[in-house]
Amino acid sequence: MLMLEAIMLSVIAASTPLLLAAAGELVTERSGVLNLGLEGMMIMGAACAFAGTDLSGSVVVGALCGVFAGVAMSAIFAIFTLGLAVNQVASGLALTILGTGLSGLIGAGFVGQRITPAPQLHLPGLTDLPLVGRILFGQDAFVYLSVALVIGIWLFLYRSRTGLVLRAVGDNHTSAHALGYPVLKIRALAVLFGGGCAGLAGAFLPLAYTPFFIPGMTAGRGWIALALVVFASWRPGRLVAGAYLFGAVSILQLHAQALGLGIPSQLMSSLPYLATVIVLVLISRTRGISGSAAPASLGVVFVPDR
Amino acid sequence: MKKWNIIAMAAVLAIATATFGGSYAAEKLKIGFIYTGPIGDLGWSYQHDVGRKAMEKALAGKVETTYLENVPEGPDAERSIEQLARTGHKLIFTTSFGFMDPTLKVANKYPNVFFEHATGFKRAKNVATYAARFYEGRYIQGQIAAKISKTGVIGYIVSFPIPEVISNINATMLGAQSVNPNMKVKIIWVNSWFDPGKEADAAKALIDQGVDVLTQHTDSPAAMQIAEQRGIHAFGQSSNMIKFGPQAQLTADTDYWGDYYTKRAQAVLDGKWASEDTWGGLGSGMVVMAPYTNMPDDVKKMAMDTQAAITSGALKPFKCPITDQDGKTVECKGGDQLDPGQILSMNFYVKGVDDKIPGK
16 A cells, blocks of 8 residues: 555544534534534444444444434533523533533443444445545545535535525524524524534544544544634635644644654644644635635524514 | 521531431541543553452452542642542542642642552652553563564554653663664654544554554554554553454553552551552562463563563563663663663663654
């Protein structure tokens, strides 16, 4: 295997969970809801996906369990923040704490179990192509799904009427409400969608990335995904760039260390964060490309007056 | 209204005192544990928890244990340690290097509680330290790696540049060089004790760069699993990881804390606890090698001979003279080997390590 190909494969694996989780959060935030419970929903997705796979023997069933767990977690969040108009920041943080604890409880019986990881695509001829074969035609379903998801989200947000309504709700819920749109219902659906994506991102970890379950195995990826949404200024295209840039620098710094270049490892470890922030800030400052698409009503509680 | 509140509070206080009084009457020694990882990490924290359970079993009826897992290292750990001290725990084990200063701070506030800090070097009247000589096992691993590796390069995934980690890298290399003086090591710092994804990525990067034997000083079995997938060999860390690498694991440096925990709890029960420094290795059973697997018989024999020699004290991994990576001879403070202080505060690489200690 060529070095470049090997590096690319590692980069894709490292970027996929970030992209999946961040894509869902982007839709949630575009509707005006800030859900800081990403890490908690992801780790619940990981625990339930592994449990489901171990019990059923099927990765598909497992992945669905993960998605369901994410949706269920986000439903709790929706009840509190939308139904009861509780502060979103506090509820999101509580959701992460809940998810961390609950996933440990659910996963406790599955620590140390082994499963067959998600299969990788194999198309005779195509997958064996030099250099690009395994990168394009030899991935697992999660990777293809993550790409399809972002394209779907872009089409939805910018090319569909419902997407326009969702953005309107996120930018000015009072006006959207006055026009007769069901603000809370749209937000609830966006929150559930975000939860499902986070669950899927969590499922990727024990089903494909490192096929075992250990409590806390998300190791902060939810927080990184959350930051990516902000630095991508709420735009799907930039989100892909950000997630892959972060993944690429994370992997490259490991290779640079193994080569023994003598650069302090603390600096190397912080490079992915530095590089991603700098590049995305530069992109949003470039003239000709419109800047941030921050939803104006992000995090603001909405209580319908009638 | 106010008056009623005061009466109610008094009642609550009375009940609380009564319950606490009751629990003290049972005379069970309450023992607390602070873990930095989840007990299910299958590595470091897991082994400490195995030790806790062994102690609970050995002293059944006499002790009661509590543990707090996932406690971040650093100043914030103080709250968790203090919480245990405040809730009647008379003996508290803080099981990671980064709990050193927080432990001492809390110990200063609670002079009647005994503390035991793992892998540190600061003690006080009521703070003892304990550690295992993992480097003894690492020396054996280095020898095995040198025999098994075809590329002559060991891959080493590490967490933080603390003395324990550095001394383990050095012991591995000294072992490897005793078999093949030209052995090389590639080192990746992941700056985390526990991040399965990152550990797996580091393992992949090392293998892609030509490593065919992996070892790690991080806590999850992710690297072992990658080694199994890629068909190379690896050493388990802290606990036996053979389940994750049935064809890959050569052996593992495993820690057995149970006997030590039982001994120390018994000392508190007998009123004989004293602050001291315990440093057990293969000889005392604190470090146990997992079965030697996936290697030819002659390599296995060599490993077992080395293990016996280290156990008996005939072979000393840090035997002088030792040359550092710049070619300077290291001062020998312990007669014919480095003295414990030098090993516990090690801050240099031995000759043949082509890396820079981060932050040095």
